[in-house]
Amino acid sequence: MWCLQLLSILLIATSALGAEEDVLELSDSDFDSRLAEYETALVMFYAPWCGHCKRLKPEYAKAAEDLIRNDPPVTLVKVDCTEAGxxxxxxxxxxxxxxxxxxxxxxxxxxxxxxxxxxGIVRHMKTQVGPASKELKSVATLETFLASEKESVVIGFFEKESDLKAAFFKLADKLRERVQFGHSSYEDVLKHQGVSDAVILFRPAHLKNKFEPNSVTYSGPAETADLNDFVFKHFHGLVGVRKSDNQRDFKSPLVVVYYGVDYVKNPKGTNYWRNRVLKVAKEFEGTVNFAISPNTEFTHELNEFGIEFAQTDKPKVAARDANEKKYVLKEEFTPENLLNFVNDVLAGKLEAYIKSEPVPESQDGSVTVAVAKNFDEVVVNNEKDTLIEFYAPWCGHCKKLAPTYDELAEKLKDEDVAIVKMDATANDVPSTFDVRGFPTIYWAPKNKKNAPVTYDGGRELDDFIKYIAKEATTELKGWDRSGKPKADKTEL
Structure with a gap:
């Protein structure tokens, strides 16, 4: 047993070393001369101590292994900026x-x-070399092309010029950075495929299954827009492999099954679970989107659903309905439990999951504290104009703003205005508010809570006062519309 484990470790190490050897390391002495030998090269300038570089290196090496064998090849290079480079x-x-x-x-x-x-590196760099669509001159070339691709590919078969052919090449140019295209007008290739004027989407070999066809032939009008819709409708199949670089392709309603998805190290185990998801997904074809995702790549997303992850766990399941409400399968993953879960989500039988801190027992401070569970109460339905800050506890700018924000709330405590804050890292932020950095501040007028406005003014007390005085639904008691204190109000 020990020998087998040692052999396994050695094989993995050898594989990693082999991939690493496909990356060309250059220095000041040979960078210009050696790089001139390559038609297309991607160069990574790095520092050995850099954490981001350490994370990128194995991915870079894996990409190099594929790209060096591409036609035409792409060379991946690295340069150490702290030493010889x-x-x-x-x-x-x-x-x-x-x-x-x-x-x-x-x-x-x-x-x-x-x-x-x-x-993603492989796909992106392939778009940087050669034409948008690769010409397939023989059956052998076609088969090699299909076997080498790790995602769905779109191939046009054209006996002669046609509107479909023109639409195909327009689409290939448009999507060259996202989708691999191939085409052929050679008689033996057309005969082998049994078509004369067709566009076919082929799924990669490792994703083939008994629940859906291995290829889909386009049957719509010869228009680029319609062909584009066809490609994205079928590209990921019934159960797509959702990763960080393609997650925007997957729209709600969406069911995601998280586990150790790895088609390099464990293709058999990966498909074992995917096939069970496919069995359920087939029941909802056209109504619900399904995907599998590597749990190690989406730990942050699992946390957003309140799911604790361990590598030995069975798959975990989370879903979003058409309104982006979140749901979690609480039972152990089985096809039967997954089927029941999706049916219950669609029927509205389940309580949506809300990531929220506990509702504060009291609101003693001048600034009202919002959490996900009381957001409607203290923001949406408070019948007041509301200024709300979304912050992160670790954010330096938020900490700097805090005393001013507290003082603002104290100044306006007798006004028809609520000053609210919410920790956006510990609570679900309603979709009405787009929070991409910290602090993010919104102004929500009391009669327009469904259309809040981003506050992008200054961060001093006087800046806030002037803004609120101008925008308040009803003129403030203590300030006029220009932000000047009224006669009975002491100076700021």
Whole structure:
């Protein structure tokens, strides 16, 4: 047993080393001369101590293993900016780590702005070389193309010029950074496929299953927009593999099953659970979207659903309905429990999960504290104009603002205005409020709580007073509309 474990460790280490060897390491002495040898190269400028670089390196190595075998190949390069590559990094204005740049024939071409995980890097860099659609000149080339892709591909088969062919190439240009396209007009390829004018979406080999066809043929009008809709309707199949770089493709109502999804190290185990999800997803085809996600990549999302994760656990299930309300499968994952869970979500039989701190027992301070469970009470239905700050406990700007915000609330305690704050890291923020940084402040007039306005004014007391005085539904008792204190109000 010990020998088998040792062999397994050695195989994994050898595999990782092999991938690492596909990344070319260059320095000041050979960067320009060696890079000029490659038509297209992606260069990672890094520092050995950088945490982000350490996380990127294994993904970068995996991508290099695929891209070096691409036709045409893409070379992945790395340069240590702290040692042998200092001058090169300075020359190319590297200010942070890791910095990724695309070079062509040794000359800088553009900043890399694509994903930073292996599949995303591969997909993005393939769009940087060659035409938007790869020409498939033989049956063998077709089969190699299909076998090499890790996501769905779209292939056009055209015996002659047609409206469908024109729409296909327009779409290929439009989606070249997101989808792999291929095409052929060769007789043996068309004969092999049994078509003369068709566009077909092929699913990758590792996702083939008995619940849906391995390919889908387009049957709509010869319009680019309709073809685009077809591609995105079928691209991920009944149960897509949802990752950080494609999660926006999956729309609500959505059921996500989280577990150790890994088609590199454990394809058999990954499909064991996916097939059970597919069995249920087939029952809801066209009404509910389903996906599987790697739990290690979405621990933050699991936390948003109140789900504790351990690597030995069975799959965990979370869902969002059409209104973005959240639900969690509390029972152990089985196809039967999943089926019942989805039916109950659709029927409105389950209580939605709300991430919330406890409702405060009292509101002693001048600033009213909102949590998810009392948000409607203290913000939406309070019948007052409301200024609400969404903050994070660790945020330095929020801490700096706190004394001013407290003073503002004290100044306005006798006005028809509520000054509210909510910890947006510990509570679900209603979808009406878009919070992307801290602090985020909104003004919600009492008669327009469904249309709050982002406050982007100054952060001094006088700035807040002037804004509220101007925007208040009813003129303040102590200040006129310009923010000047009224006669019976002491100076600020």
């Amino acid at each position: 200092k001058e090169t990094c300075n020359k190319h204005s590297v200010r942070g780590y890791p910095t990724l740049k695309i070079f062509r024939n040794g000359e800088f071409s553009q900043e890399y702005k694509g994903p930073r995980e292996a599949n």
